[in-house]
Amino acid sequence: RNGTLLAFSTHTEREEVLSKVLSSPLPSSIFSSSILGGSTSINYKKFMNNLRAKITSQWVQGKMTNFDFIMHMNSFAGRTYNDLTQYPVFPWVLADYESEELDLNDPSIYRDLSKPMGAQNENRAVQFRDRFEALEQSYEMGDGPPPFHYGTHYSCAAYVLYYLMRLEPFSRLALSLQGGKFDVADRLFHNVGASWRSASSENLQDVRELIPEFFYLPDFLVNSNMFDFGTTQLGKTVHDLTLPPWAKGDPKRFIRIHRQALESDHVSRHLHQWLDLIFGYKQRGREAVASLNTFVHVTYEGQVDLESITDPVERDSIIAQIQNFGQTPSRLERKPFPQRNVVVAFKEKGVDFNALASLASMTPPFCVVGAPHRVYVRVGAIDTCKVGMAGQVDSSVGDLFLVKGQLIGVGRTCSLILPSKKYYRFGGPNNGVSVHVAVASARHREVNKVLSIHDGMHRGPISVARASLNGLWLLTGCIDSTVRVWKYNGQNMQLQATICGHDGGKITCLDISTVFGTIVSGGTDGKILVWDLRTLTFLRQLHHLPSPSSASREGPRKALPAKSISINHKNGNIVTLVHNTLCVFDINGNLVAKHDPEINFDGSDIPSCAISTDCPEWMENGVVAVTGHINGDVRLWSIDYDYGIIILRHTIPERVHSCPITALRVSGDKQDTLLIGDKSGKMSVCNTLKLEQLNANELAAVVEEAFEGEVY
Numbered sequence: 001r002n003g004t005l006l007a008f009s010t011h012t013e014r015e016e017v018l019s020k021v022l023s024s025p026l027p028s029s030i031f032s033s034s035i036l037g038g039s040t041s042i043n044y045k046k047f048m049n050n051l052r053a054k055i056t057s058q059w060v061q062g063k064m065t066n067f068d069f070i071m072h073m074n075s076f077a078g079r080t081y082n083d084l085t086q087y088p089v090f091p092w093v094l095a096d097y098e099s100e101e102l103d104l105n106d107p108s109i110y111r112d113l114s115k116p117m118g119a120q121n122e123n124r125a126v127q128f129r130d131r132f133e134a135l136e137q138s139y140e141m142g143d144g145p146p147p148f149h150y151g152t153h154y155s156c157a158a159y160v161l162y163y164l165m166r167l168e169p170f171s172r173l174a175l176s177l178q179g180g181k182f183d184v185a186d187r188l189f190h191n192v193g194a195s196w197r198s199a200s201s202e203n204l205q206d207v208r209e210l211i212p213e214f215f216y217l218p219d220f221l222v223n224s225n226m227f228d229f230g231t232t233q234l235g236k237t238v239h240d241l242t243l244p245p246w247a248k249g250d251p252k253r254f255i256r257i258h259r260q261a262l263e264s265d266h267v268s269r270h271l272h273q274w275l276d277l278i279f280g281y282k283q284r285g286r287e288a289v290a291s292l293n294t295f296v297h298v299t300y301e302g303q304v305d306l307e308s309i310t311d312p313v314e315r316d317s318i319i320a321q322i323q324n325f326g327q328t329p330s331r332l333e334r335k336p337f338p339q340r341n342v343v344v345a346f347k348e349k350g351v352d353f354n355a356l357a358s359l360a361s362m363t364p365p366f367c368v369v370g371a372p373h374r375v376y377v378r379v380g381a382i383d384t385c386k387v388g389m390a391g392q393v394d395s396s397v398g399d400l401f402l403v404k405g406q407l408i409g410v411g412r413t414c415s416l417i418l419p420s421k422k423y424y425r426f427g428g429p430n431n432g433v434s435v436h437v438a439v440a441s442a443r444h445r446e447v448n449k450v451l452s453i454h455d456g457m458h459r460g461p462i463s464v465a466r467a468s469l470n471g472l473w474l475l476t477g478c479i480d481s482t483v484r485v486w487k488y489n490g491q492n493m494q495l496q497a498t499i500c501g502h503d504g505g506k507i508t509c510l511d512i513s514t515v516f517g518t519i520v521s522g523g524t525d526g527k528i529l530v531w532d533l534r535t536l537t538f539l540r541q542l543h544h545l546p547s548p549s550s551a552s553r554e555g556p557r558k559a560l561p562a563k564s565i566s567i568n569h570k571n572g573n574i575v576t577l578v579h580n581t582l583c584v585f586d587i588n589g590n591l592v593a594k595h596d597p598e599i600n601f602d603g604s605d606i607p608s609c610a611i612s613t614d615c616p617e618w619m620e621n622g623v624v625a626v627t628g629h630i631n632g633d634v635r636l637w638s639i640d641y642d643y644g645i646i647i648l649r650h651t652i653p654e655r656v657h658s659c660p661i662t663a664l665r666v667s668g669d670k671q672d673t674l675l676i677g678d679k680s681g682k683m684s685v686c687n688t689l690k691l692e693q694l695n696a697n698e699l700a701a702v703v704e705e706a707f708e709g710e711v712y
Contacts, residue, residue, distance in 0.1 A: 005082035010307055018044060052076050052332065060338050062358040066262050066271055067215055073279050077329035078301075084157035084173070085323045090210045091274045092117065092200070093261050097193030097244035102257060104264045111200070114273040117209060118150055119292040121201035128204075128292055146297040153295055153326025154209040154278075162189050163211055166241075167220045171227060185230035191242040192254075209278075215259045216571075218251035219588065248642075252617075256641060259618035263362075265342045272337040280333040299328045345370030346703050351691055364622025365613040365671035366636055366650070366688050371702045372621045375636055375650040376689040377674060382656060385409035385681040387438055387447055388423055397663040397677025399423070402685070403439050407675065409683045410438060412662060419471040420490065422451065426462040426476065430455040433465060433476065433493075454493045458484060466510040469569070473533075475519060477507025483521045485536060497536035501529045509565045516572040516587060522562025528576050530589065540589040544578050566612035568624070575612035575625045582610060582646055584624060584639060592617075593639045595646040604631040611664040613671050617641070623649060626674060628661020634676055634686070656684045 008014040022031065022042040030051070031042055052072075059069040074080075074088040081088065096102065096109040103109070112120060119125045128149040135147035161177055164170035165188065174182065182188065189195060198206045213220050221241040223229070229238035240251075247254035261267065276282045282291045284300065297303050298321055309315040343355035351370065360369045368374040385397045388410035396412035403421065410416060413427040414436075421439040428434075432455040437444040444451070458478040466475045467488075474486040474493070481502040487494045505524035512519050512533065519531040528542040544560075560579035567574055572587030580601040584592040601607060607627040615622035623636045625646065634657070636650040656676075663677035672688040694702065 005080060048076065056338065060340050062341055062343065063361045065362070066268060066340075067212075067259065070271075070275075071212065073275060073332060074329070076332055077279050079329055084160050086327055086329075087155060087157070087160045088212050089155040089278060089329065090212050090214065091271075091278075092196060092210055093267050094258070095120075095196070095200070096246075097196050100245045102246045102261075104257075104261055104266075107266055110261070110264075110266050110270075113267070113270040116277050116291065116293045117154060117199050117207040124201055124204065125292055132289070132292075132294065148294045148296050149292050150207050150295050152205050152207060153299055153328070154207050156326035157323065159208045159326075160211055162208075164213065164220050165189060165229075166223045166225065166227065168225060171225065182227070182229055185232045185238045188229055188238050189241065190229070190232070190236075190238045193242075193244055214255070215262055216255060218255045221251040221254065253641065256618050256620070259616075260620075263618070265344075268340045268342045272339045275337040276333075279329055279331065280337050281331075281335055283328065283331045295328060296325065298322055299326055301328065301330050345691065351699065351703065353692060356691065360670055363670065363672075364619040365615045365666065366623040366674070367621055368689055368691060368702070370691050371705070372619075373705055374702055375621075375623055375638075377636065377650060377652055377686045378689055379652065379654040379656050379684050380687045381407060381685040383407045383409070383683045383685075385411065385677060385683055387411070388414040388425060388436065389681070390448065391428075394679060395681030396679045397681060397683055400663055400665055400675045400677050400683055402667050402673070402675065407683055407685050408439060409663070409677050409681075415465045415467050415474075417467045417471045417488075418469060424465050424467060424474065426465045429461070431459065431461055431478075432457040433462065433474075452491065457486070457493070457495075458482065463506040464508060464510055466512060468512045468514050470514055473512055473514065475510040475512055475521075477510055477521060477523070479506040481505055481507060481523055481525070483507055483510065483519075483531075485519065485533075499531055499536065499538070501538055501541075502527055503559075505559075505561075508562050511565050511567045511574075513567040513569055513572065515569050516567070518567060518572065518574075518587065520565045520567060520574055522565045522576070522578070524559065524561040526559040526562060526578055528562055528565060528574075528578065530574070542574065542576060542583075542585050542589055543591075544576070544581055544583060545594070563608065564610040566610060566625075568612045568614055570614040570616050573612065573617070573624070575610055577607055577610040577627070580606050582607065582625065582627060582637070584612075584646060591644070593641070593644050593646045595637070596648070597645075599648065601629075605629050605633060608660040609662060609664055611666060613666050615671070626664055626666065628657075628664055628676065628678075630660040632657030632659055632661060632678060634661060634664075634674070652686060657682060 022044060055072050058064045070090055071088060079086050079088045091113060092111045094109055095111045118128050132147050132149045135144060138144040139147050158177065161170050161174040165174045199208050223239045231237050243249060243254050277291060277293050282288055282293055288294050298318060304318055306315060341358060343358045345351055345355050345359060356369050363369045363372050366375050366377055368376055387408060389395065392411045392413060397409045398412040398414045399416045400407065400409035401416055401418060410423045413425060415424045416438060417423060423436050423438045424433045425436055426433045434453045435451045437447055437449045437451065440447050457476055460478050460480045462476050463479050464477040472487060474488050476484050481504050483499045485496040487496055502523040503525040507521060507523045509522040517533040519533050520528065522528045530539045532539050562578050564577040565574060573592060574585045576583045582595040586592050606629060608630045610625055610627045612625055613623050615624045622638060624639050625637045627635050632655060634652045635648055637646045638649045640647050657678045659679045661676060661678050665675040667673040667675055674686040677683045
């Protein structure tokens, strides 16, 4: 998803270009005429208001995370990652940076979201109120600017660089801002707790809020580039960020708990009050004054008409003031934001089954809705693979998907094109692929029908192929260890690059994420290589440490082949299976977790394939990976982030499969359906258990577990 920011010199130019764009056919955009009911004219303001109302309704109903909703509001208000002066703004949500442990169910650990940062401490709030009244008197007498509470802002380019100074390219931008050297060490971002105290109570010039990275990016907390930030007056060298005690010195733990706090029930109940301050009716006017929420007048949209200022010096001065001292987001609402509905499944009298529908979209993969600490999957349907089997030496399933509830599988030498319901077939003597019909339709009534043949795509037989989820890209791996990247438009196959890096042998597994622009390849040489889809260049190798049992059996010199690789499309994590070692790496190649060393795969339970779910890292209960085994077992795994190990959460109890599992796919918008195929051609659909399906004893046990609560 590549976005381009267009900046115009005048408001008139912007409106003219927008009008021309909206009068053009936009079939692939949100303005598509099919979405608009066939209308050819687009009222931009009305359309965006309707879209915002729809998104707000989804959030209120619990169908969207707090993080995603805040990002949507930032986008509607003109905030973007592409502009440091209008960077997305996020709230401080926690007020406790001293405790050893955090109980996210304790309201006292949270910041008061009904008040701006300047009003968090009453003593400081009195001083801001006195300032406003003094400026108001002067303004009424015709002297001075319009009154305000704060001479600084909660969001500006300098604050963004303050937070992101350890991360390029922001490090260089910070140096540029400070004239070629970093600011004085005491003024740098070196301690989260100290920054909270400064912004909430100690510093009259500091009312800053946070940025999105505090909720998903641990990398900005670490000085991995080894910059010299100097030493504070107390003699402390500024290096990695000093984290609160409850983070246990782990940046990933800090981000994970911080995100869990943002998504907590307490914040969900009160977030609308903060939205009122930043994007809503308390942003301006009497409500803003009463809420201690007014800033210098030039920071507000529409308060300065730059096009009417003819003096270039004055114009540049005002622009510099706006850019350097911050800009208030566009106001989105003139009435209060609605409060989010927060429901719980378990109450004193039992289970509220009516609440489960609201909890479903926020439940981690394969966890029971209403009881996310429980993972339970049952077989729902069984079928036999019939598509793409012709000419195959065995009956192995290679790929599978659901079409209107029907399970469709294709053979081992096939890869599905999901959007068009077709499949690639590879491995033939033509060293290429053919495109076939996977599901009969009005246009293509015959399943397995050949639609096109593409010869000579490699110099040798293709050993593996993988289509992107959107069907626009195809990866092919050859027995000569090369990988080729293709674009497929439904008719033509266009070679984009040949990428080489494996040490001989065939390519055994491939995956691609267009969301993160990532390609991953694995081969019999045991290497797992990561490539950039945008530049089609090498990024890094994922380094595995084989389990002790593997190393002792295979010896130090023999390469252990890569069996499976799979990308998490929510956070970019990569699940790998090299021989019998299951690992999870983050998008930057750091090892997140490895399967518990106490679990030794041996004999019949050796894993044959693995797949990643789209579980976000902050959902600690969620299943992150699924493995199929040579004895037909299917196992679901989570991560213990504190110890960096992958732990077994569930083994599917029904022994439907009795031979090696060859294909897995996680299906459904809620990641609650698992599709399985084996070497004999047998396929099964497994669904996450629902609370309604539990017996009385099982339900009582789940209720008791839920009331125990969790402390972080």
